[in-house]
Amino acid sequence: MTDQGLDRRDFLKAVAATGAALAVGCQKPAAPAVTAPAAGPAVGEPAPPPPPDSRPERSRVVLVRDQAALGPDGQPDPAVLARMLDDGVVALLGAAAPAMAWGELFRPGEVVGIKSNVWRFIPVPAALEELLRARVQAAGVAAADVAIDDRGVLENPVFQRATALLDVRTLRTHHWSGIGSCLKNYIMFSPEPSSWHEDACADLGGLWELPIVRGKTRLCIQVALTPLFHGKGPHHYSAEYTWAYGGLILGRDPVAVDAVAVRLLEAKRRLHFGKDEPFAVSPKHVRVAQDKYRLGWADPERIELVKLGWSEGALI
Amino acid sequence: MRSLAVVCLGIILAEVSMAAPPGGSSCVAALPAEAAGYRPAGPDEVVDRDGLFSLIDGGAEVYRALHVQVVAERRYRKPGAPDILVDVFDMGGSADAFGAYHHDMREGPSAGVGVESERQxxxxFxxxxxxxxxxxxxxxxxGVAEAVLALGQAVAAAIREPGAPPALLALLPAQGRVASQVHYFHDGALLGRLVDLDEPGFLGLGDDTEGLLARYRPTGAPAPAGAEGPALLLIRYPALARAQAAEQAAAAWCxxxxxxxxxxxxxxxxxxxALVLNAASEEARLLLGRVPFERGARP
Known part of the structure; x- marks a missing residue:
């Protein structure tokens, strides 16, 4: 196992896989829509030559934590969350102030879809969703041009005409894909979500070439306030397998954000189980998104991890 | 003519055993009205196999592949305590109930509830x-752990028949078997989640086949996880010709x-x-030699 949770067989299988891929990611500016599969990739098609690699040398990821992120009742504190969020984007973009950072991400006249996640056991906190909405609007985007949605994105008129996306989800292990990743959060942009489940969801990177998605994502956030590090059964949830981490992981490269998230869950599992405990399902799709779809970087040496705030128990 | 009638009767009986009992699912009916001070917080959510995607996120295919018929979820509440969700899956038969339970590795301690159980x-479960x-x-x-147990015990007590695991289970050699890693399946999609066969289509699996995948400890090694030991795949086909075709394809794949x-x-x-994966020739030969084929060779 590497620290990405992938073994050599996974890697070989990934690079040998077939199917078209175009490089898109959080770093890329908006691009014209191209024809892309609406469902999972077809098997047996000849592999076209890989696209030119336009990724930067390294991707920056910010981990910001605050011990006070969760109140005594276990609910997120909106004021603390706001500070974490602003500190995070400032560090991510190297901006002088939060307003400048948000203004760099979203501009007046844009239409912004905030792709959230409503998984009932650990949803994205409503307080965080509303903070994101407020920050996008403060950057000059009209209120009517911002929407927050998860399972209804394909029918949502704002998402249908969106020029920019913000990808936010909670961090957890996942029954089908190893981890619930920012990459996977876009599965609801497919009319047939289950068609991406093959081979541990290896090809989730392909979602990012769907016309409704391609080139639009400006920010990816893994909400690690109370991550889930292990699960079993039909709901893959146990309150005892969550912990108060008080963190947000932010980046413009979804692969890098997810790779850091994998490392965090691996570290927590090692701590809890007292040994390297492989995920029940390999999160290989993160590596495949790097190697096949060239969406960003999963290799640790390609990721610049900036850590802010509470350091005790950071694990990574 | 008489044999044809027997076959038809067999098919009818098989279908009856797969259908929900009159008056609704006996599994759903087993949900208690109260246990350990917990009572229903609202109406049950009841879905059929097509509605399962709305109830569980990410794992519906597993239960659909095991012929799930009805699922009911009841949320129990007690003032001042966390809610407890109880989900009952009517799998249509006990072999598939076994399969649903054993889809996950079962390494936790038994709770002594039902035929097999795990606290985790x-x-x-x-x-x-x-x-x-x-x-x-x-x-x-x-008090939450005690309430979880009480609710489980109440459901189990209301299910009258214990049922039996798949008959194939009796054909798995016991020696060296990792008890937590015995998985039941019908089709290739589910098998593909359990073991890496590149593309399990060559085995000709479908809703009408049944199989078990069992992990074994490496010969002569101490016995922890068993993950690196051999895996035995046992598949029963409904027709001899399909088994023969699968054998040919498997021989090429091997x-x-x-x-x-x-x-x-x-x-x-x-x-x-039977296929043995992840084993040296001698180890595989020994494992295959312990399978009592004569007891399960008939379609």
Whole structure:
């Protein structure tokens, strides 16, 4: 196992896989829509030559934590969350102030879809969703041009005409894909979500070439306030397998954000189980998104991890 | 003519055994009105196999592949305590209830509930009869573990017939078997989640086949996880011709790639096909030799 949770067989299988891929990611500016599969990739098609690699040398990821992120009742504190969020984007973009950072991400006249996640056991906190909405609007985007949605994105008129996306989800292990990743959060942009489940969801990177998605994502956030590090059964949830981490992981490269998230869950599992405990399902799709779809970087040496705030128990 | 009638009767009986009983699912009916001071917080959510995607996120295919018929979820509440979710899966038969339970590795301690059960991370899982049951508290706190157990026990007590595991289970050699890693399946999609066969289509699996995948400890090694030991795949086909075709395809698949060792060893007797993966030749031969084919060779 590497620290990405992938073994050599996974890697070989990934690079040998077939199917078209175009490089898109959080770093890329908006691009014209191209024809892309609406469902999972077809098997047996000849592999076209890989696209030119336009990724930067390294991707920056910010981990910001605050011990006070969760109140005594276990609910997120909106004021603390706001500070974490602003500190995070400032560090991510190297901006002088939060307003400048948000203004760099979203501009007046844009239409912004905030792709959230409503998984009932650990949803994205409503307080965080509303903070994101407020920050996008403060950057000059009209209120009517911002929407927050998860399972209804394909029918949502704002998402249908969106020029920019913000990808936010909670961090957890996942029954089908190893981890619930920012990459996977876009599965609801497919009319047939289950068609991406093959081979541990290896090809989730392909979602990012769907016309409704391609080139639009400006920010990816893994909400690690109370991550889930292990699960079993039909709901893959146990309150005892969550912990108060008080963190947000932010980046413009979804692969890098997810790779850091994998490392965090691996570290927590090692701590809890007292040994390297492989995920029940390999999160290989993160590596495949790097190697096949060239969406960003999963290799640790390609990721610049900036850590802010509470350091005790950071694990990574 | 008489044999045809017997076959038809057999088919009818098989279908009856798969259908929900009159008056609704006996699994759903087993949900208690109260246990340990917990009462229903609202109406049940009841879905059929097509509605399962709305109830569980990410794992519906597993239960659909095991012929789930109806699932009901009841949220129990007690003032001042975390809610507890109880999900009952009517799998249509006890073999598939066994399969639903054993889809996950079962390494946690038994709770002594139902035919087999596991406590894991505060949750309780068990199967009994045609029912697979999950009890999940939405928080931690004093008395929660006891309430989870009480709810599970109440459901189990209301399921009258214990049911039986798949008949194929009796054909798995016991020596060296990792008890937590025995998985039941029908089709290739589910098998593909359990073991890496590149593309399990060559085995000709479908809703009408049944199989078990069992992990074994490496010969002579101490016995922890068993993950690196051999895996025995046992498949029963409904017709001899399909078993023969699968044997041919499997024999081709088992051939070594390059100079490596064969990818598997296999043996077929009648409609029963066995493959041993991840094992040296001698180890595979010994494992295949312990399978009592004669007891399961008939379609």
């Amino acid at each position: 991370g505060g949750n309780l 068990f199967w009994k009869g045609r029912c697979y049951v999950s009890v999940v508290p939405l928080g931690v706190g004093p 051939q070594p790639r390059g100079e490596g060792r064969p990818r598997c060893a296999l043996r077929r007797v009648g409609a029963l096909l």
